[in-house]
Amino acid sequence: MDLSGKVAVVTGSGRGLGLAYAKALAAAGAAVVVNDVDADAAAAAVKEIETAGGRAVAEVAAAGTTETAGALVARAVEAFGRLDVMVTNAGVLRDRVLWKMTDEDFDTVVQVHLRGTFTCVRAAVERMREQGGGGRIIVAGSPAGQRGNFGQTNYAAAKAGIAAMVRTWAMELARAGITANAVIPVAATAMTRTIPAFAPHVEALEQHGTPLPDGLRKGEGFGTAEDVAPLITFLASDASAGITGQCIGIGGDKLALWSHPQEVSVAYADGGWSADAIAAAWPVSVGRVPETYGIPAPRI
Numbered sequence: 001m002d003l004s005g006k007v008a009v010v011t012g013s014g015r016g017l018g019l020a021y022a023k024a025l026a027a028a029g030a031a032v033v034v035n036d037v038d039a040d041a042a043a044a045a046v047k048e049i050e051t052a053g054g055r056a057v058a059e060v061a062a063a064g065t066t067e068t069a070g071a072l073v074a075r076a077v078e079a080f081g082r083l084d085v086m087v088t089n090a091g092v093l094r095d096r097v098l099w100k101m102t103d104e105d106f107d108t109v110v111q112v113h114l115r116g117t118f119t120c121v122r123a124a125v126e127r128m129r130e131q132g133g134g135g136r137i138i139v140a141g142s143p144a145g146q147r148g149n150f151g152q153t154n155y156a157a158a159k160a161g162i163a164a165m166v167r168t169w170a171m172e173l174a175r176a177g178i179t180a181n182a183v184i185p186v187a188a189t190a191m192t193r194t195i196p197a198f199a200p201h202v203e204a205l206e207q208h209g210t211p212l213p214d215g216l217r218k219g220e221g222f223g224t225a226e227d228v229a230p231l232i233t234f235l236a237s238d239a240s241a242g243i244t245g246q247c248i249g250i251g252g253d254k255l256a257l258w259s260h261p262q263e264v265s266v267a268y269a270d271g272g273w274s275a276d277a278i279a280a281a282w283p284v285s286v287g288r289v290p291e292t293y294g295i296p297a298p299r300i
């Protein structure tokens, strides 16, 4: 995949998945604005990309606000003359069950993920529409947003909102030739390494180079950040021109297309439904096979 001439912003790219994305985009020839709240991590990422022969600059700022979004787009234009790809990846967790979750836990996660995606994509799209010639919006969803997850009211809400925004943007941006897709990644990073079922395998990989077992790489679709990065490169490229409004899963050996919410069962009552009629119809019609919820427990 040749991305030479293209310019990308990747938020939260000082480490984890974002770092893998920034390195992969740069290795394919794109110039990259590395963003993180951690200045040392951002500087190290730029150094690593440059040492490998790529082009990158760091913009240290907290993704979330309109100011940061504007600064990221301005930096891309200032340093490299244009903007073709916006990857909104920055993220934090504040996991707690609902009854222990504070307003601050909720707002912090929504600010970085949901508002950060909205503000960065809005700023990027303003620039891309001015430039002409289309563009690529790549945002970060999560299995938690697709299904719900224990202890993640804030995160699941933000990620579900991101998937909903992508479907909306696919419609709004089509005429400008800008595609918008969500990546639903699963990978060993600071965010996931402590999940009990995964932790011993991640440790064995990192300390002894022991490959992750098939049950993880295929069964759970769980691998390294580098396993996810090729999807970002593909979505950033001209080869993905016709693909928009999709939630695409990737992790380990697995690539997947997530379904979009739709009615799976319907029933009709002439003149409308009464509560009693719903109660009678539920077990034999629309409620006969209820939908599942939550991420299934790992089977490894």
Ligand SMILES: NC(=O)c1ccc[n+]([C@@H]2O[C@H](COP(=O)([O-])OP(=O)(O)OC[C@H]3O[C@@H](n4cnc5c(N)ncnc54)[C@H](O)[C@@H]3O)[C@@H](O)[C@H]2O)c1
Pocket (backbone or CB within 6 Å): 011, 012, 013, 014, 015, 016, 017, 018, 035, 036, 037, 038, 041, 061, 062, 063, 064, 088, 089, 090, 091, 092, 112, 140, 141, 142, 143, 184, 185, 186, 187, 188, 189, 190, 191, 192
């Ligand atoms: N790791 C997974 O399995 C997984 C699964 C689903 C979704 N995701 C999503 O992928 C993205 C990256 O996750 P990760 O696992 O690499 O996490 P990570 O914690 O390893 O890395 C996140 C990076 O974002 C930076 N960051 C945090 N807040 C920021 C802000 N406001 N502005 C700029 N940078 C900020 C951090 O400093 C860090 O470098 C997140 O959006 C996450 O929700 C990850």
